[in-house]
Amino acid sequence: MSTPNLILFNGVFRTQDPLQERSGTLPTALAVADGRILALGSDDDVRALAGRHTRLYDMAGRLGLPGFMDSHFHFHDWSLYSDLSRVGSFAGLERILGETAADRTPESWILGHGFNETDWPDGRLPERQDLDRAVPGRPVIIWRCDLHLAVASSRALELAGVNAATVDPPGGVIARDASGNPTGVLRETAINLVRDAVPPPTDQELSTAMLAAQARLHAMGVTGLHDVRLFEEAAAARTVRCLQRLHSEGRLHLRTWTSLPGERLDAVADMGLLTGFGDEVLRLGHVKFFTDGGMGARTAYLTGSYLDADRGLLQMEPGEIARVVRTADAAGLAVMMHAVGDGAVRHVIEAFEALEHWRRSPEAAHLPVPRQMHRMDHVQMIRAEDLPRLGRLNVAVGMQPSNMVLDFNLIDRCLGPEGRRTYAFRSILDSGVLTLFNSDCPVSDPDPLLGIHALVTRQRPDGTPEPGWYPQERIRVDEAVRGYTASPARAYGCGNELGTLAPGLRADLCVLDRDIYRCPPREIAQARVDLTIFAGRSVYERPGAE
Structure with missing residues (x-):
């Protein structure tokens, strides 16, 4: 020995x-x-x-x-952008932006993430004029905490060429005033119109930022994460190159899975890449698809309607959802399906049901099985009748307890009593679903202990609300810890290596x-x-x- x-x-x-x-x-x-x-x-x-x-x-x-393993993380963004999660008012936003601008050259972009206007006294979204007042003439883009909405300053819109004549991109919305001019608010893929104009960091800048971010995660007990990319391919490529470089230099001390872009599914399949390819530190993760948006932007797709908006935005038709799930599975690729609203969740369940039926057919018998479980992420709202259907599937679900804490006021405002169907941790666990808890950082704080507190109490760290927001959906400490340790290891096909403490x-x-x-x-x-x-x-x- x-x-x-x-x-x-x-x-x-x-x-x-x-x-x-x-x-x-x-x-x-x-x-x-x-x-x-x-x-x-x-x-x-x-x-x-x-x-x-x-x-x-x-x-x-x-x-x-x-x-701890954080199974849904946006590592590139968290490493580079200013944290706005603790901003509680427009005055606070102006102060942070001003302080950031003071440390940069006049032409430098100011990037931030994590604001949550629903808890501010004004209760309204910032617009370009608010950013212009805080840092006049500077290019600024800041993301709401759910990452499905961003706000750009007038200078940022100008540099990106976004004006009254700009057409909404597929799957995105440019908010406009009564005259048709952009307000600065960008939803979903419209964000990329401005994001693409932001100069990329150098390799050294990104490496330095990621190493500092890695140290912050170690201080939270995090030893593994799944880096999930959004819509921007250039950032995805930079991230993967940087992770490989750090790993080859022996400086990557997080077990890291990196997702693949759903819009490149056919190319990925043709290359013969398989989910799980890599070594014990850096591996390929799931292929990521978006079926809807987020509650904050009112783009999560519902079976009914919001109190203050329509049903939301379905980004993929049901037939297309079923097609990409089956295509990926046949190529040995696991999928991660973003589904927030109960309407999108239902369509994804239907696609996985169709996949499991097809998997039992002779046509599928010779095909490789993905090394990791397929998964649906967010599932912020689900109908009671869909819970047993979800429980019968061999699919994992990823959920964000710290995001729930940010959403108390938001959901009360946009859903009313229907909010009882959201963040249904107890109900989903009881249905038999393998459930992974994560942060979706920078959507919410990546500290797993804050997530565990939210799961067990359904309260903010200050103890509000009493006795907990829809307390019937609370879970036990042991169940919460498992969702950050053994459950993600099992979902990633490495339960015999990680997630538990045992000899070997x-x-x-x-x-x-x-x-x-x-x-x-x-x-x-x-x-x-x-x-x-x-x-x-x-x-x-x-x-x-x-």
């Missing part, structure tokens, strides 16, 4: 192994050697394995968990400053990560924590 380089002892480990956790005895110590878990057990048994150079880390009763598995884990299984639920949002281990070595230690 190898001599461990690290032993953690005097703690408690929640391994996410159901058999081990049902045994009634939780391990208190864990040994690591050669990037893998060597042993789990009692302090005495595991410490007996120590050699002269083994580091001994006293957990002082703290909780050890598998490293890869040593990706974190230590928290308190036991979130036993502390009052309201305290989970205040929990912190003290130690993060990736591939058997420490990548983050909170100062003063040991």
Whole structure:
């Protein structure tokens, strides 16, 4: 047996192994050697394995968990853009934009993400005049927290050539005033009209930004993510090149899956690329498709109507949804279907039902099976009659609990009592669906502990609303943790390597400053990560924590 380089002892480990956790005895110590878990057990048994150079880390009763996996993340954007998630008013927005502008040259673009106007006193979207007032003459584009709506300044619109004569692109909307002039508000693919005019970062700028972002994620206990691209292909290519470069240099310390653009499905299939291709650090993920938009932009597609808008925007017809799902599956490619509204969710369920029926036919018998589960992401609203249909499918669902916290006021405003059908975590889990929890960052805060708090309490970190927003949809701590660890590992076909703590598995884990299984639920949002281990070595230690 190898001599461990690290032993953690005097703690408690929640391994996410159901058999081990049902045994009634939780391990208190864990040994690591050669990037893998060597042993789990009692302090005495595991410490007996120590050699002269083994580091001994006293957990002082703290909780050890598998490293968190964020299965839906926009890494490029989060790395590069200013964070507007804590802006609470137009005055706050003006202040942040002004501070950012002061650090840039006059011709530099100002980029930001994460604003949520529904919680501002004015309760209205910013428009170009608001940005012009904050930073006159500067090119600015800022994204709403759901990433389905952005606002551009007058200078940004000018540089992008967007004016009254510009036609709405397919799948997008340019908001206009009574005279037909753009207001600066851009929905869905219309965002790309301005985004394409933004000068790209240099390779060095992107590498530096991603390494800094990686360090921030390690401080949250995150050791794996799925980088999901939006509509812009140039950013996707830059991201993949940068991730490969960092990996080849030995500096990528996140297990990373990178999605493929749905609009390139035929080319990807023709090249023979398969979902899961890569190594233990960097792999190809799902092919991403959008079937609708977002609630904030009122482009999520509903079976009924919004209180303040029509049904939303269906970006793919049902027949096309079924076609791309089947085409990808036949090529050995797993799909990630963006579906927010209950109307889009229903159409995606129908497409997966048709796929499973076809998969049982002789025509499909010789075809490769994707290495990862197909998945539907967001599922922010679902009808009760569709839950058992979803539960019968061999499909994973990705959901964003921290985004729910941002949406309380929004959904109350645009859906009213129908909001009870949104973020139905309890109902979806009870239907038997493998459920993955993630942040969709920068849509919402990537801290998994904030997500776990939202799942368990259905409250903001300040404890509002009481007793929780539609509290019947709360879930338990163990279910929430599983959605950030064992469940994504299973969905990605690597449950025998990641997501649980057991001898022989890869040593990706974190230590928290308190036991979130036993502390009052309201305290989970205040929990912190003290130690993060990736591939058997420490990548983050909170100062003063040991």
